[in-house]
Amino acid sequence: MAYLQLQDIHKSYQVDHQEFHVLNGINLDFERGEFVSILGESGGGKTTLMNIIAGLDSQYTGDVLLNGKSLKHDTPKELDQYRRSTIGFVFQSFNLVSHLTIRANVMVSLEMTNLSHHEQVKRADELLDQVGLSEHKNKYPNQLSGGQKQRVSIARALASDPDIIIADEPTGALDAQNTDEILRLLNQIAEDGKLVIAVTHSQIVADYGTRIVHLANGLIDDDRVLKPAYPVDEQQKPFRDKVASMKSMAGMAWQHFRYNLKRNLLIMFGAAIGIFSVIVMLGLGNGTKGYINHEIYSQINPNTIQVAKNVESDNPTPKETMLKQSDVNRLKKVSGVKKVSPGYFAAGSARLKSGDQTIPLTLVQTFDNTLRKSNIKYGRAPRANEILISKKEAKQINHDHPNQALGTKATFYLSASDDQTQTPQIMQKEVTISGITDGNSLPDAVTYGTLQSMYRANNIPFGPNYLAVDITGGVQNVQPVQDRIKAIMNGNKPAFQITGAGSIVSTLNTYVNLAVAVLTSIAAISLLVSAIMIIVVLYISVAERTKEIGILRALGFSKGNIRKLFIFESVFLGFFSAVLAIILAYLVEWGANSLSQGGIQYNIMQISVGNAIFGLVVSVVICLLAALLPARKAAKVDPVVSLSAE
Numbered sequence: 001m002a003y004l005q006l007q008d009i010h011k012s013y014q015v016d017h018q019e020f021h022v023l024n025g026i027n028l029d030f031e032r033g034e035f036v037s038i039l040g041e042s043g044g045g046k047t048t049l050m051n052i053i054a055g056l057d058s059q060y061t062g063d064v065l066l067n068g069k070s071l072k073h074d075t076p077k078e079l080d081q082y083r084r085s086t087i088g089f090v091f092q093s094f095n096l097v098s099h100l101t102i103r104a105n106v107m108v109s110l111e112m113t114n115l116s117h118h119e120q121v122k123r124a125d126e127l128l129d130q131v132g133l134s135e136h137k138n139k140y141p142n143q144l145s146g147g148q149k150q151r152v153s154i155a156r157a158l159a160s161d162p163d164i165i166i167a168d169e170p171t172g173a174l175d176a177q178n179t180d181e182i183l184r185l186l187n188q189i190a191e192d193g194k195l196v197i198a199v200t201h202s203q204i205v206a207d208y209g210t211r212i213v214h215l216a217n218g219l220i221d222d223d224r225v226l227k228p229a230y231p232v233d234e235q236q237k238p239f240r241d242k243v244a245s246m247k248s249m250a251g252m253a254w255q256h257f258r259y260n261l262k263r264n265l266l267i268m269f270g271a272a273i274g275i276f277s278v279i280v281m282l283g284l285g286n287g288t289k290g291y292i293n294h295e296i297y298s299q300i301n302p303n304t305i306q307v308a309k310n311v312e313s314d315n316p317t318p319k320e321t322m323l324k325q326s327d328v329n330r331l332k333k334v335s336g337v338k339k340v341s342p343g344y345f346a347a348g349s350a351r352l353k354s355g356d357q358t359i360p361l362t363l364v365q366t367f368d369n370t371l372r373k374s375n376i377k378y379g380r381a382p383r384a385n386e387i388l389i390s391k392k393e394a395k396q397i398n399h400d401h402p403n404q405a406l407g408t409k410a411t412f413y414l415s416a417s418d419d420q421t422q423t424p425q426i427m428q429k430e431v432t433i434s435g436i437t438d439g440n441s442l443p444d445a446v447t448y449g450t451l452q453s454m455y456r457a458n459n460i461p462f463g464p465n466y467l468a469v470d471i472t473g474g475v476q477n478v479q480p481v482q483d484r485i486k487a488i489m490n491g492n493k494p495a496f497q498i499t500g501a502g503s504i505v506s507t508l509n510t511y512v513n514l515a516v517a518v519l520t521s522i523a524a525i526s527l528l529v530s531a532i533m534i535i536v537v538l539y540i541s542v543a544e545r546t547k548e549i550g551i552l553r554a555l556g557f558s559k560g561n562i563r564k565l566f567i568f569e570s571v572f573l574g575f576f577s578a579v580l581a582i583i584l585a586y587l588v589e590w591g592a593n594s595l596s597q598g599g600i601q602y603n604i605m606q607i608s609v610g611n612a613i614f615g616l617v618v619s620v621v622i623c624l625l626a627a628l629l630p631a632r633k634a635a636k637v638d639p640v641v642s643l644s645a646e
């Protein structure tokens with residue numbers, strides 16, 4: 001039984017509903033150690049026959065048997081494996097991968113073996129040495145002469161130690177001296193016990209081999225043995241072949257990415273704009289929220305909230321708003337609540353009279369933890385019969401030296417209505433100014449006891465109209481505790497409401513979040529544009545690399561390998577675009593914050609690590625999705641068509 005048998009091979013092409021018969025029943029036997037030249041007229045079907053032998057074309061009738069085993073029913077994956085392990089290609093136009101160095105071109109075949117990287121480099125160097133190119137291994141194909149390129153392609157064909165070398169017009173593009181050199185190498189391969197099948201028009205080439213087969217009208221019309229086949233030394237391959245790994249495909253994608261760095265940099269800039277805008281918007285949102293919180297929390301203590309009774313009427317009576325001990329007890333039970341203290345606020349009904357100055361007090365409240373001691377610029381917090389006023393008010397007492405208002409005696413007036421008579425009464429008390437605050441919108445403050453004594457003196461019932469609730473832990477606990485308090489019901493109505501400045505923080509944050517979401521969505525439109533751009537670029541890349549895809553498929557790379565090649569390249573694009581976008585965003589953050597520190601003394605842009613990671617993940621995912629269709633197209637490229645492409 002011959003090593004390779006062709007049995008009654010018929011092949012025809014369908015063009016415009018017409019059938020063109022190219023091979024009309026080829027029967028040939030080949031042995032290892034033979035150097036067979038296939039001669040025949042141009043267009044006679046020699047390349048077609050080679051594609052069938054190589055397992056690139058399976059649309060034929062008849063059978064190809066290797067060691068007696070038919071290829072006819074092999075799956076595409078089995079044919080990939082057959083090419084990987086058994087076939088080595090040498091093409092007329094060399095078909096080297098232009099973006100890979102000479103050594104890397106040889107190593108492409110070795111990616112599909114179980115050799116370690118180090119062993120692959122060693123084998124590639126040995127082969128390049130064998131074909132006399134060891135000095136050129138770091139050059140790129142366009143830096144070599146035609147003869148040198150063909151020697152590289154011979155080294156690549158031998159890399160995976162295949163038993164059959166198919167050479168399609170191997171000397172067609174070479175001068176006499178290089179032809180001689182290449183023929184010597186091919187003959188050496190046959191001498192080493194491999195089967196060399198060379199398609200040629202040249203009688204010189206044909207005469208060099210051990211046998212000449214002539215093709216005419218789709219049939220073998222002559223088959224001459226010039227000399228006996230070289231003896232075959234049965235040797236085990238020094239390594240096993242395997243499907244190229246993810247790592248290999250990532251490595252190859254990386255090599256192409258680097259080779260096209262300038263172009264890729266431009267694409268990356270385009271793709272980075274979208275990610276950059278999204279990250280900047282998120283950072284601006286964080287900064288704005290932070291600024292609002294900072295402004296509010298610098299005046300009030302976020303960890304103490306004001307809780308009032310939830311009353312329905314617009315104009316509730318003091319009795320309706322008054323909180324009871326039972327309310328205090330209910331709040332104390334809420335998890336996260338540390339302390340509940342009674343508080344009272346009076347809006348628009350108080351005055352302070354000092355000498356002949358009468359100062360209206362917009363808001364007076366009890367001094368408790370909702371206010372920050374750090375806002376007291378001069379003096380201290382009020383004790384019994386003392387009052388804390390703002391700097392603006394102190395200026396009305398002593399215009400030039402407001403701090404000298406400290407210790408001044410004044411009369412504090414407060415109107416209150418007796419629930420029974422409904423007649424407002426003006427209560428008054430002599431107080432001393434104990435402190436002056438710095439803020440513009442801070443309330444004036446007295447102690448709860450001071451207010452209580454004023455009401456008692458006038459026989460008007462008094463009780464807290466809010467409760468100051470201290471919350472354990474950090475600021476992050478405030479919202480959950482607020483939510484738990486809001487969930488306490490009186491029948492089917494909430495029992496309490498959160499009042500004071502703290503209550504608006506979450507509302508403001510909700511608005512800012514909404515604004516950020518809208519702006520981020522607008523920024524995300526540029527992400528869509530980036531995605532479309534990447535799809536277009538990859539489609540162009542598939543078209544540009546059709547030949548390369550054909551070469552890789554001929555060498556034994558599977559469709560899946562080709563798909564991964566494009567997907568990896570796109571992922572690299574996504575990753576580096578995001579890195580670029582993140583760097584740009586942090587630069588803009590630095591610029592914006594330098595400006596905002598000068599104005600509002602706050603970092604208005606705060607890009608978190610989470611924002612940067614989000615940008616990175618989104619960019620990689622978008623590029624991954626954008627690569628799916630072009631990668632699929634690349635995988636579907638027919639190697640026979642792409643190899644014959646101009």
Ligand SMILES: Nc1ncnc2c1ncn2[C@@H]1O[C@H](COP(=O)(O)OP(=O)(O)OP(=O)(O)O)[C@@H](O)[C@H]1O
Nearest residue numbers: 013014015022040041042043044045046047048049
């Ligand atoms: N994909 C195809 N569709 C239609 N016809 C094709 C296709 N590929 C090849 N042919 C035809 O099949 C015939 C054989 O082509 P093939 O390339 O095998 O010839 P060849 O002997 O290698 O020629 P040459 O020596 O000029 O390279 C030619 O007539 C060619 O036009």
